[in-house]
Amino acid sequence: MEIRQHEWLSASPHEGFEQMRLKSRPKEPSPSLTRVGANFYSSVKQQDYSASVWLRRKDKLEHSQQKCIVIFALVCCFAILVALIFSAVDIMGEDEDGLSEKNCQNKCRIALVENIPEGLNYSENAPFHLSLFQGWMNLLNMAKKSVDIVSSHWDLNHSHPSACQMKELGVIFYNCSCLVLDLQRIFALYSSLKFKNRVPLTWSKRLYGVYDNEKKLQLQLNETKSQAFVSNSPKLFCPKNRSFDIDAIY
Incomplete structure (x- = not known):
């Protein structure tokens, strides 16, 4: 009788400690949820990267278009200026x-x-x-x-x-x-x-x-x-x- 009680007393604390330790241990997430979260984070990160790349390309495209417009306007202004200079300046200096x-x-x-x-x-x-x-x-x-000959008018009866x-x-x-x-x-x-x-x-x-x-x-x-x-x-x-x-x- 004493031996049983001793065995129970000796076994009981260990079992209680294990139960308490299991109750106090935090729950670990399941492997499936962790994998889904990681995939979702990686997909969001890829979307953010692709969006940033698209924005960079769009900015570069708009910048290049603005450059082309400015260059075209400068060329047109230069052509008009050259035409005005040639029409207003006596190039040869002689008649x-x-x-x-x-x-x-x-x-x-x-x-x-x-x-x-x-x-x-x-x-x-x-x-x-x-x-x-x-x-x-x-x-x-x-x-x-x-x-x-410079004449103000001509008459056929002349x-x-x-x-x-x-x-x-x-x-x-x-x-x-x-x-x-x-x-x-x-x-x-x-x-x-x-x-x-x-x-x-x-x-x-x-x-x-x-x-x-x-x-x-x-x-x-x-x-x-x-x-x-x-x-x-x-x-x-x-x-x-x-x-x-x-x-x-x-």
Whole structure:
């Protein structure tokens, strides 16, 4: 009896301690839950990484697109600037035939030409001028390459007999390349307008006037010191340094 009780007493504390130790030990998660949690964390981490990679690629793409837009805008601005410079700057520094203010001829000869209708007689002491027809023939015979003509209008009924019955007065300049230098720009202005359907807002520097009413051409006409400049009309056809007809008259 005592031995049994001793055995019970000896065994009982151990069993109680084991039970208490089992009750106080924390519960460990099951292996299946741990594996699921790890997989879920790894999948979330992969999604975060892929999302960050996609955002980086998107940022790089947007940055490259912005760079392309900026470069394209700069190229367009540069092209426009070059076009404006070439249209406004006289690249060669000379007009046709190599004429410039430094090498042109300012010692000129001038002659008056006129048409006198039939039946209109002047006195014997009246000055006699070259006929308009003969003046035209002289210019045509002296021309080496071409003859430029600027006329306000042409009439088909201006035959030789009818033209001779009109009272007309003109001036012919001979060997006056400095004046031709300025006249060439007026001819070039008219020629440039035939390719356009409107008058440009800004004119090329090649069409600027060389002389005007403030800066007159100093020349010698028949060995007489004189001043001259060329005007134009209408006012829309007057680039920089080109005098308007009415301003030249008054």
